[in-house]
Amino acid sequence: MYQFFVAPEQIQGNRIVITGKDVNHIKNVLRMKPGEEISVSNGLDGRDYRCGIEELKEEEILCTLRFIKEEGVELPSKVYLFQGLPKADKMEMIIQKAVELGVYEIIPVACKRSVVKLDEKKAKSKILRWQGIAEAAAKQSRRAIIPRIQDVMSFQKAAAYSENAQVRMIPYELAEGMENTRELIGGLRPGQDVAVFIGPEGGFAQEEIDCAGERGIVPITLGRRILRTETAGMTVLSIIMYHLEQ
Secondary structure (H helix, E strand, O other), X not given: OOEEEOOHHHEEOOEEEEOOHHHHXXXXXXXXXXXXXXXXXXXXXXXXXXXXXXXXXXXXXXXXXXXXXXXXXXXXXXEEEEEEOOOOOXXXXXXXXXXXXXXXXXXXXXXXXXXXXXXXXXXXXXXXXXXXXXXXXXXXXXXXXXXXXXXXXXXXXXXXXHHHOOEEEEEOOOOOOHHHHHHHHHOOOOOOOEEEEEOOOOOOOHHHHHHXXXXXXXXXXXXXXXXXXXXXXXXXXXXXXXXXXX
């Protein structure tokens, strides 16, 4: 079943109106017909609105609500991924997989060792593209929300932004003690916000680790092997998802 997102005001009692680029996708790409069922989310309340297509118009699709599936698909905690800007197109894959794994928000971080340097114009263009990838991944994985891609932040600003999270961790190649990692992640409880910091190729600079320590962000190890930046985040998110999934 196909999933679509609408603004809350587009759900009007038993009538749901789909507009924008999804109109063309439903009509000309998926070639759907009246009577077929789709899933709709407003991106806010976590509900899955199941509805049938009633009429395909030029600029909108009219649907009739059939039932609401209350069973939530989101993790019981909000997980924030602070991803050091990687090279090439790695960020696109990282966003796609992070959304599939249940991340709530992704914050691109311009770290000292990030090879990629984005000026304001390039950053805005990238954010728009990354947000589109997040939306597509949210639809594919039947998420109830579209995770937001924040503007690119410096490490210091990102560390400050994370302060409202109850649990904050930063995988670091020089950290020791797998038991500490197990204890931190094993202690997660539903409702706690979680912040995960992942470094770019080359890892974090010492001053960034020092900044993290001053902000109360806990260094953890992911084992004896060095993981690529695109692997490290997925590893942590997978463990968190396994622990929190209900």
